Amino acid sequence: MSLRWLTLPRLLGLFIFILTGAAFQKYMMGSINNYLMFSKPFHNLLLDKSIYGLHPDLYNDNYKYSPTFAWLMGPFYYMPIGLGVFFWNLINSVVLAVGIWYFLEDEEDAARKRWVALLIIFPEALVTAQNMQSNNLIIGAMLLGLYHLRNERVWQAAFFFVLCGFVKFYGITAALFFVFYPKKPQFLLAMTVWTVLFALAPATIIPLSSLKNEYVEWFNVVMVSTLGRLVSVMGILEVWFGMAKTDANLRMVEAVGIVLFLLPFLRFTLWKNRLFQHRMIAYFLLFIIIFNKMAESPTYVLAVVGVAIWWLTLESPTRFDWALLVTVIVFTSLSPTDIFPRFIRNEFFVPYRIKAVGCVLVWARLQWQLWTQAAPDQIKMTSSSTSAPISRLIS
Template identity: 30%
Template sequence: MLERLKGYVQNPVFLFILWMGVGLACSLSLMIKGTYSNYVIFSQSFWHAISSSPLYVEYLQEQKDFFLYGISFTALISPFAALPRPLGMVLWCMVNCGFLYYAISKLDLKKWQFAVVILVSVNDVFTAVLSQQYSIGITAMIIFAYVLIEKEKDLWAALMVVFGVMTKLYGVVGLAFFLFSKHKMRFVASLLFWGVVVFLLPMLYASPEYVVHSYKEWFDVLIYKNELNQFKINQNISLLGMLHRITGASFSDLWIIIPGMLLFALPYLRIRQYQNESFRFLFLSSALLFMVLFSTGTETYGYLTAMVAVGIWYVKTPTQVTTPRLNLFLLIFCILLTSLSTTDLFPRFIRMDYVKPYALKALPCTLIWLKIVWEQLTQNFACSSEKIETS
């Protein structure tokens, strides 16, 4: 009976229906309630670009917040913006969910490993769709950048990086896999090629002057928004925000970001480990977690990225044999405090008095990220892989 249950849980059809079903249920509920303000901002950006209206000003009669993405995003949203708004919103959410599911499915994972990644992160599909998050698609682009470099398809890997960078900046994380490319010059040339293409793309429906000016305005508004994020209770749900709120101290984020970047980069010195797939997989997990933990723009709704990273780490860590109990504890701790702490399954007083005010969602992910870095710096991945295969 247990074997049959295990077979059902690992069935790709079941996992696909579960993943997409959660996204569909959430998006339909938003459609019925008429509460999808983020999608309104996204879709209106296309019409603002068409009419050459400013992208980065408040439109209080249309939307509740600023548009914060690059003008190239308006090309991405255009097919959805052309549809009736409720239908466009549902399709936007479903395409993003499907894109990320497909990206994860293209990773070199065994059936049980793929099932763990999906099951660990599926609850956060709901919370991400609840805010119509574009971070779902950005996460997929970063994973695809990794996958395509692994498959030596550097031209298309570069497209994932460039489109991510020129729409939300976070796509720059895809460059973390550059040193694993076997065709580095081709990759660089592809970055330049796609950079030009994506830069010019909005000029199909907007003037060159408007496009160039919009890119400049985008960087200005990002600096302004970064300053605001540090003091909003629903923003900066990251390692940066957690340390600020727990200590009550005011200090530059660079005191955390620079050591974090050094820790992230140190494993690159272990060049001989590049040939081991599990070492490269841990870089994927580390990069995705870094994107969440070291950004003032991280929201509760953006933790789908972190949970996917945690799932990948858990099934690919070389310490499956040496520290299995610690790994399992960290996974369960992360599911409880990071994934479930914002749901009704978690005690309300803990959620409202501790988790939210102190950004404690970031704590388990921080511990796992530090463990990933430690593993990258200390493990012999070739020997560890052999032990896992024979265990």
């Protein structure tokens, strides 16, 4: 009742306003390297120079994104930095909010579910916005792609999936859910066309031969990228159980995760069931983060969106479900913030990968729910058996 004043329009406005303004603290402190790394590689494209490798005159760190993303960020290269930071975060926050809005459009009690989803996602989205990362944009575009796919608008869906892929490659993997929907040949054609168009877009300012070299370099950069902070299942296994951080072990854990993720697809009779589809999407969004060896704190907005979608599939959450949600909010979304003293964050949360724990538990919970969900024929048998005594009583 204390949140009655926070109507959906007010919450949506605050969501976009706060996320848009979140980066200005770091901008005032001069901590804007992530933004510079996104906006400045366009400079090298204009000069027909490699966008990869170190460019300390433009930004620190190695650029690991596609040539197409550097091309798409061209308008930000020409903006004053402060204005560019504002519009970059505005675009990220709007795309995320719009993605949530449309993904939940045809749900029963859609207004309430949008309100709940925005509240659950907000703390984690704020962490991403403060770091000026692209993950809010990625997950928003993925949700828009899934929304259009569900409504059989395959060209719009393919556009958003391919856009994600040229920013962060795992974003395109959401296109896997085309198997649940009709118009499969048209969708595959749309994916092919959009991929070619996005891939060739930088050829408007550099020769094709140079563009080919850039893609070769991008592939090499991705292949040799060093490990992230392992805020994931791998990190938990390493720190809690002493698993050696070797390529063989990491690949084994990834392989187990992939098998566990793909197995529920064997429930073919549920492919057209809306509850199963939403659970699988939540399951997927958690999977691509908690089994990602490059996962770090700002990427967790994807997993927390998965948690929000899972929560909205629950008609009557149990105490255990509530405990899982609170665990995610407190230890995933709030653990990197100043709510907790710095020594707790540095000496406990970070080294013990506490941020990943709640999401791993929700993923396990989803695994159980996906396998125990009744198939359509079982639902019919149950309903007929319960209605038979009633019909006999009436007769």
